Amino acid sequence: MNVFDRKAKRLQRDRSTTLPNFEESQYVKEEIGYRTYDRLLDIKREFDVAVDLGCGLGYVSRHITKDTAKLIYQCEMSEKLLKKAEVSPEVPTYKLIVDEEFLPFKDKSLDVVVSSLSLHWVNDLPGCFKAVQKSLKPDRPFIGSMFGGDTLFELRVSLQLAEQELQGGISPHISPFTDVRDLGNLLNRAGFTMLTIDVDEVKSSYDDMLSLMMDLKGMGENNCVWTRRPMLHRNTIELAEKKYREMYSTEEGLEATFQIVNFIAWSPDPSQPKPLQRGSAKFSLKDIERIDELTKDVKSLEEELDKGLNPKKDK
Amino acid sequence: ARFSTSLFYNTPFDETILEVLVCPVSKKPLRYDKEKNELVCEESGIAYPIVDGIPNLVPQDARIINKDTVDRNESPPKTQNK
Numbered sequence: 001m002n003v004f005d006r007k008a009k010r011l012q013r014d015r016s017t018t019l020p021n022f023e024e025s026q027y028v029k030e031e032i033g034y035r036t037y038d039r040l041l042d043i044k045r046e047f048d049v050a051v052d053l054g055c056g057l058g059y060v061s062r063h064i065t066k067d068t069a070k071l072i073y074q075c076e077m078s079e080k081l082l083k084k085a086e087v088s089p090e091v092p093t094y095k096l097i098v099d100e101e102f103l104p105f106k107d108k109s110l111d112v113v114v115s116s117l118s119l120h121w122v123n124d125l126p127g128c129f130k131a132v133q134k135s136l137k138p139d140r141p142f143i144g145s146m147f148g149g150d151t152l153f154e155l156r157v158s159l160q161l162a163e164q165e166l167q168g169g170i171s172p173h174i175s176p177f178t179d180v181r182d183l184g185n186l187l188n189r190a191g192f193t194m195l196t197i198d199v200d201e202v203k204s205s206y207d208d209m210l211s212l213m214m215d216l217k218g219m220g221e222n223n224c225v226w227t228r229r230p231m232l233h234r235n236t237i238e239l240a241e242k243k244y245r246e247m248y249s250t251e252e253g254l255e256a257t258f259q260i261v262n263f264i265a266w267s268p269d270p271s272q273p274k275p276l277q278r279g280s281a282k283f284s285l286k287d288i289e290r291i292d293e294l295t296k297d298v299k300s301l302e303e304e305l306d307k308g309l310n311p312k313k314d315k
Numbered sequence: 316a317r318f319s320t321s322l323f324y325n326t327p328f329d330e331t332i333l334e335v336l337v338c339p340v341s342k343k344p345l346r347y348d349k350e351k352n353e354l355v356c357e358e359s360g361i362a363y364p365i366v367d368g369i370p371n372l373v374p375q376d377a378r379i380i381n382k383d384t385v386d387r388n389e390s391p392p393k394t395q396n397k
Contacts, residue, residue: 096336106344
């Protein structure tokens with residue numbers, strides 16, 4: 001089942017580069033790209049091969065220094081965006097035109113995959129995650145950020161209310177984003193282990209609704225849901241703007257929320273810590289009042305546990 | 316500017332990158348065709364164009380090579396949008 005029109009998305013991204021407000025509407029992606037890069041730094045390792053999946057203007061990969069990675073592949077579906085993408089000043093970078101749904105990497109060839117604000121347009125997210133997991137070497141991280149379900153809820157609600165009132169029905173103007181819980185399940189099902197997922201919120205203010213929409217267009221984030229309506233009636237826009245102003249106005253103007261779901265997932269490896277098998281506990285919770293007695297011989301048990309947990313030597 | 320767009324720009328095509336690249340459809344290795352400036356997947360019989368040193372690995376943009384004809388120069392123009 002396809003939700004998004006990938007071809008349209010590609011065109012939208014291509015075309016965004018020619019818009020007059022292209023340069024200045026990249027603020028959300030630039031900020032989140034930098035934050036994703038910051039997370040990459042949290043992993044104290046040196047990576048041989050890094051992939052920036054859906055790099056856009058190189059929001060993540062442009063920051064990467066030679067202490068972090070030795071080689072970067074920038075992957076982006078839109079050729080025009082990719083050509084404008086900024087590369088890291090010190091790490092050799094190769095640019096590739098790649099559809100996120102069709103990864104061109106050998107199995108177990110990559111050391112880290114980063115992806116910032118691009119995977120929310122992928123139709124087959126489970127398949128994409130699986131492909132990433134396969135192309136990663138064992139025990140390597142996949143670091144990413146995606147727009148979460150509450151992104152642009154103000155705009156969504158205003159447009160829905162206005163359309164409901166004037167047209168007697170609603171059509172999808174804001175794309176359906178992935179929920180935090182779903183993301184965890186998807187990553188798990190794709191075979192990733194040791195997930196960490198957290199949610200961030202970025203708020204931004206606009207003079208009016210149209211300038212928000214123009215900025216979204218500049219980011220190449222126009223609507224590309226298959227069932228989208230190609231037009232928006234002028235009356236609907238006016239009413240939506242009114243509703244927006246009524247409900248979500250602040251001192252600085254109309255507020256728009258970008259909810260960012262960050263995740264770090266690891267490709268599986270036997271050396272990673274694992275939960276113990278069910279039923280392998282040595283103590284029962286019933287004995288909690290006798291804890292002093294039990295802790296006496298805990299030391300020997302701990303050693304035993306260690307052996308069970310890490311059959312090989314710990315990394 | 317702190318960042319540059321052209322410092323390590325991969326023109327002309329650098330063949331070392333084929334070490335990790337495979338055909339996104341068949342997952343088989345690719346061969347660099349210098350003459351036509353394409354990446355060829357023998358397995359599925361498709362060729363991916365290289366534009367300004369950037370390989371285009373989107374399956375929709377690939378050219379289908381007629382496997383049967385020995386002379387590949389006269390392959391059918393199957394590319395829809397270059």
